Amino acid sequence: MKKEKVVLAYSGGLDTSVILKWLENTYQYEVIAVCVDVGQEEDFAAVKEKALSTGAIKAYVVDVKEEFITDYIYPTLKAGAVYEDDYLLGTSFARPLIAKKLVEIAEKEGAIAIAHGATGKGNDQVRFEASIKALNPYIKLIAPWRIWDLKSREDCIDYALKNNIPIPVTKKDIYSRDSNIWHISHEGGNLENPWNEHETSIYKMSVAPEDAPDTPAYVEIGFEAGIPVALDGVKYTPVDLITKLNQLGGAHGVGIIDIVENRLVGMKSRGVYETPGGTLLFEAHKSLEKLALDRATTSFKKGISEKYAQLVYDGLWFTPLKEALDQFVDSTQQYVTGVVKMKLYKGTCTAVASTSPYSLYNEEFVTFGEDDVYNQKDAEGFINLFALPMTIRSLMKFDKENKDKTNKQVI
Known part of the structure; x- marks a missing residue:
């Protein structure tokens, strides 16, 4: 009989290496390994050779x-x-793209199933499987961590040794990491106790802030319609731009966070994240929006931003709501064009200057000096109307108190 095929999301790490052999040993599947390069630093030729x-x-x-x-x-x-x-x-929005590529290859190869190495306690199982269901609901899903009898990474190490699978970790170095061009995350090991201060030796993209240069660095980031396109006046491809910002931010210890977060599945987890270039971009973009967006749009967009983050975190990338929010966001970004100067110093990044051809900031209106464009007497009528509800309420309160006082005096 012809064996059935399964596509495996493969990284060459401990979990997926064990899963590959486990799928073969347990179900006699023909396994097609798929490694999706989202910018993680890997020897992809070696990963491919290891899979085979x-x-x-x-x-x-x-x-x-x-x-x-x-x-x-x-x-x-x-x-x-x-x-x-x-x-x-950083991990959240890589998953729907990886799922998309897994589905494309599964359809091309005629595979009946897609397998992944996400655990039954984490968010990634939801992100992968929700995305796959949205793209092709007829493909079977296999999540070994939810069904096999291996209960820990120590068990996986033992299984790998028994099956002659080379592994990249030992029981002494047992952090779970995920990396791409945007970030790297560190979980597990001594981080599972939130009282343990994380060790700076775990950093892969950054230096510790206290070890960063004593002299600040500056970079000017140019945006067009909300998208970063240039550094210090020079245009770069998206890959080169983020790569350069990662190098610069990492050298100054920018973008390191140590947080306890609420997982979608209901538990809290603790992780250390390095996002040097991404942190610079977010801070610069936020600063430019302050120039280009009006007060009402800025206020409303905060709620949209929070909902958008929730959707991405929960693995709901391929949904009608996400598509609708994208339409709103794009409409707000048409004038978010300009340049922001960022200052980097020992783990911090600050927007220190900004300019935009669509800036709503007008020095003639806000100056403390003499001007010919603003009549300060106009403010009086505005204040009277703006405060009218409070004025009416206060009048009613005073009238009632005076009436009560008069009634008491008559009695």
């Missing part, structure tokens, strides 16, 4: 870095979406 040597009948490496930036990172940046005021969604 571990038992895969075919191995793909798909470079989607530019698509990741333009179609996933930039829409989220324009939305100003930050989960729980801290997390710049």
Whole structure:
């Protein structure tokens, strides 16, 4: 009988290496390994070779870095979406793109199922599976962490050793990491106790802020319609722009956070995230919006940003609501064009100057000096109308108190 095919989201790390062999041993599937390159630093030739040597009948490496930036990172940046005021969604918005590529290859190869290495306690299982269901509901889903008898990464190490699978971690270095061109996350190990201060030795993209240069650095980031396009007046491709900002931000310890977050599945988790270039872009974009957006739009967009972040975090990328929010966000970004100067110093980044051809800031109106465009006497009528509800309420209060006082005197 011809064996059935399954596509495996493959990284070459501990979990997916064990899953590849487990799928073969347990179900006799023909496994097609798919490694999606979203900018993680890997020897992809070695990853592909490892997949084939571990038992895969075919191995793909798909470079989607530019698509990741333009179609996933930039829409989220324009939305100003930050989960729980801290997390710049580095893992979250990579998952729907990876799912999309898994579905495309599964359809091309005639695979009946897609398997992934997300655990039953995390968010990624939802992000992968919700995205796959949205794109092709007829593909079967296999999540080994929810069904096999391996209960920990230590068990996985033992399984790998038993099956002669080379592994990149040991029981002493057991952090779970996810990386792409936008960020790297660190979870597990001693981070599982929130009382433990994280060790700066875990950093991969950044230096510790206290070890950053004693002299600040500056960079000017140019935007067109909410999208970053230039650094210090020089235009770059999306990949090169983020790569350069990562190098600059990382050298100054920018974008390191240590947070406890609320997972979609109901539990809290603790992680350390490095997002050097992304932090610079978010802060610069926010500063430029302050020049170009009016008060009402800015206020309303804050609620949209929060909802957008929730959708992305929860794996609801391919939904009608997300598409509708994108339309609103894009309409707000048509005038978010200009340049922001950022100052980087020992873990901080601050917008220190900004300019835009669509700036709503008008020095002639706000100057403390003499001007010919604003009649200060006009403010009196505005204040009277603005405060009218409070004035009426206060009049009623005084009238009632005086009436009560008169009645008491008559009695």
